[in-house]
Amino acid sequence: MTTSEWEIMRVIWTLGEATSRQIIRVIGLKTDWSPSTIKTLITRLKNKNYLTDNGAARDRLYTPTIAEQDAMTDTLHQTINSMCAMCVGDAITTVIASTTLSQHDILHLQDTLTQRLPAAPETVACDCMPDNWED
Amino acid sequence: MTTSEWEIMRVIWTLGEATSRQIIRVIGLKTDWSPSTIKTLITRLKNKNYLTDNGAARDRLYTPTIAEQDAMTDTLHQTINSMCAMCVGDAITTVIASTTLSQHDILHLQDTLTQRLPAAPETVACDCMPDNWED
DNA sequence: TTTATAAGTCTACAAATGTAAACTATAAGT
DNA sequence: ACTTATAGTTTACATTTGTAGACTTATAAA
Incomplete structure (x- = not known):
């Protein structure tokens, strides 16, 4: 679209x-x-x-034929997946800092993040290059 | 780009x-x-x-000529700004739930959210239509 | 019933994008 | 000095996107 x-x-x-x-x-x-x-x-x-x-x-x-939420999620997903996995967290944080979210949204988001924290990796590797690019 | x-x-x-x-x-x-x-x-x-x-x-x-972080932020910003302000929080939450973020990213994000919470509005209005569309 | 308004279809055309061959020029090796 | 591999430039072409006029037809009004 x-x-x-x-x-x-x-x-x-x-x-x-x-x-x-x-x-x-x-x-x-x-x-x-x-x-x-x-x-x-x-x-x-x-x-x-x-x-x-x-x-x-x-x-x-x-x-x-597609729900707005689904279309939004898909689009966002694509955008985020096209970006460097290592840097994307930072970008999301920056953008969220200037996006108007409701109290409820913020609480929900915090809840999601809290749940993910235990299983979160220490670091996320950059995926801009194929793994074997240095060979 | x-x-x-x-x-x-x-x-x-x-x-x-x-x-x-x-x-x-x-x-x-x-x-x-x-x-x-x-x-x-x-x-x-x-x-x-x-x-x-x-x-x-x-x-x-x-x-x-542009830093990766800046390009990412700009792109994400554009994507998010093109979406319904009322629904976008939900979409972000959904996408974040399936995005790999580092512990540090999560903590930073939570921090940002905590700071925004006090000033956050109760609700965010849908902005898909111009204000006077019902006239 | 004729007519006009506008909903829906067709056609159009420039610019952007994906994709790549052909051509030109340059530097490195013989 | 000559050849060769290849970096950079030109040209090409189909598809998508932005933008919209022209045409056809169905319905509401006269």
């Missing part, structure tokens, strides 16, 4: 399901994308199977 | 500076990219100003 497609998905995720009219209206409030552009994006999301529709000839309802 | 370009950067970041020969060799160990492809990627990274070189006519040394 590209960044523009992601924007479209966010409104559909929030509405649960939506017509192109609704999407065009809401997206139009925060971008200057033409209705045509938004229609193209919807079509592409359908082709990529991120959206289904109820088949109506008009005022068709589009529904996500 | 695209994902393939990112792979190139990772080896240069790790080596500090590198010749195309080194990059081609190391990348060749983990991908089947042709030397040509890797050269193209290096050129594009130079054009995008992510790399400089020492100007030698041959065996030129390429150096990153």
